[in-house]
Amino acid sequence: MSSITGIPENSPHILVLGMGGTIAGLAFNPEDSPLQYQAGQVGVEALVGHIQSAVPEGVKLVSYQLANINSRNLTDAHLTALGTAVKEALLDPVVKGVVITHGTDTIEETGLFLQATCGKLAQTQAKRVILTGAMLPSNAPGADGPSNLLDALRWASTAIDNCPGGIYAVMDGRGCMAMDLAKRHATALNAPLQNSPSSSVGLINPSWLSGVKAVQAAWNEDLPIPQENEWPWVEILTSHAGARAETVAQWLKSDVRGLVVAGSGLGGLHDAWVEPLDKAMAQGIALVRTTRTGAGRILPNIPEADASGCRAASALTAPRARIALQLALNAAKQANLAGKPLTWQDFFARIADLPEIR
Numbered sequence: 001m002s003s004i005t006g007i008p009e010n011s012p013h014i015l016v017l018g019m020g021g022t023i024a025g026l027a028f029n030p031e032d033s034p035l036q037y038q039a040g041q042v043g044v045e046a047l048v049g050h051i052q053s054a055v056p057e058g059v060k061l062v063s064y065q066l067a068n069i070n071s072r073n074l075t076d077a078h079l080t081a082l083g084t085a086v087k088e089a090l091l092d093p094v095v096k097g098v099v100i101t102h103g104t105d106t107i108e109e110t111g112l113f114l115q116a117t118c119g120k121l122a123q124t125q126a127k128r129v130i131l132t133g134a135m136l137p138s139n140a141p142g143a144d145g146p147s148n149l150l151d152a153l154r155w156a157s158t159a160i161d162n163c164p165g166g167i168y169a170v171m172d173g174r175g176c177m178a179m180d181l182a183k184r185h186a187t188a189l190n191a192p193l194q195n196s197p198s199s200s201v202g203l204i205n206p207s208w209l210s211g212v213k214a215v216q217a218a219w220n221e222d223l224p225i226p227q228e229n230e231w232p233w234v235e236i237l238t239s240h241a242g243a244r245a246e247t248v249a250q251w252l253k254s255d256v257r258g259l260v261v262a263g264s265g266l267g268g269l270h271d272a273w274v275e276p277l278d279k280a281m282a283q284g285i286a287l288v289r290t291t292r293t294g295a296g297r298i299l300p301n302i303p304e305a306d307a308s309g310c311r312a313a314s315a316l317t318a319p320r321a322r323i324a325l326q327l328a329l330n331a332a333k334q335a336n337l338a339g340k341p342l343t344w345q346d347f348f349a350r351i352a353d354l355p356e357i358r
């Protein structure tokens with residue numbers, strides 16, 4: 001029995017973990033204004049009950065509500081609970097796969113987090129963990145949640161064209177590695193997959209699959225899941241016209257452990273930030289540089305060479321780079337306590353330098 005969920009189920013099943021989101025949302029007046037709604041209102045058991053009759057025969061589902069939130073309010077503690085539950089499920093022989101219903105606002109963070117902490121385990125246990133959500137609340141006409149959930153359950157429970165165990169996401173009839181998911185549109189039904197390399201659910205194309213295998217071959221070891229109180233404080237700052245030195249300088253007086261700076265274009269930062277960021281690095285604050293454009297690879301010597309306390313984020317977007325930096329700072333701390341002289345940059349590189357799927 002899992003210590004997180006306490007589910008006393010001994011027959012093979014797919015575990016459905018509910019986190020909330022629009023997929024569990026209710027609109028006040030669904031016919032006239034479906035986007036005026038509250039996320040995280042319907043329990044995961046009801047969501048599963050709604051599509052139960054369409055689930056492939058012989059697939060047993062067990063649901064558990066880990067949270068029922070609007071994912072814009074996702075906390076470190078939620079990630080600790082989710083990562084721990086997923087890890088336990090992957091190690092539990094009666095759990096054959098995991099589906100997670102989640103809000104799409106921060107599904108990008110959760111996707112990267114699960115890959116970095118559970119990706120290797122999912123691969124070696126040959127189980128699929130599938131994140132899904134919805135763009136329309138559950139009572140809206142044409143709600144997309146039921147079909148997304150059904151696709152996720154099918155993908156988690158059936159052998160599809162050799163697709164290996166791993167951490168994936170499904171939206172709008174397509175699947176991708178969860179670490180590639182990024183919401184890049186406010187309302188479109190495929191918003192979380194707009195710029196993600198993906199493949200049709202049930203019809204996975206060979207080039208996508210070889211990309212997945214290349215990522216998995218490069219991913220050697222999962223990073224530890226920080227305990228609730230272990231997550232290092234990391235903030236995102238965005239460079240912009242009219243940026244002021246004070247925006248950075250105020251962090252020098254705080255306990256912040258890392259800053260992700262989203263530069264313009266190639267990841268360049270406003271000149272006003274150079275001096276306070278140098279001070280931040282001298283103070284031991286970890287710096288990661290990415291781009292506010294939302295896509296593209298950031299390199300260490302472009303547009304200018306990085307100082308040694310600053311790491312280019314490679315293809316990680318700012319929200320992903322923030323999670324990666326938190327995990328890397330925590331992993332380095334644990335390694336140092338165990339007498340291994342590894343730095344946060346060593347761990348960050350493992351996540352940032354994975355092959356890109358195109």
Ligand code: ASP
Pocket residue numbers: 020021022023039069070071072102103104105106133134135
């Ligand atoms: N605000 C919602 C959430 O992230 C959006 C969604 O689920 O699509 O929970």
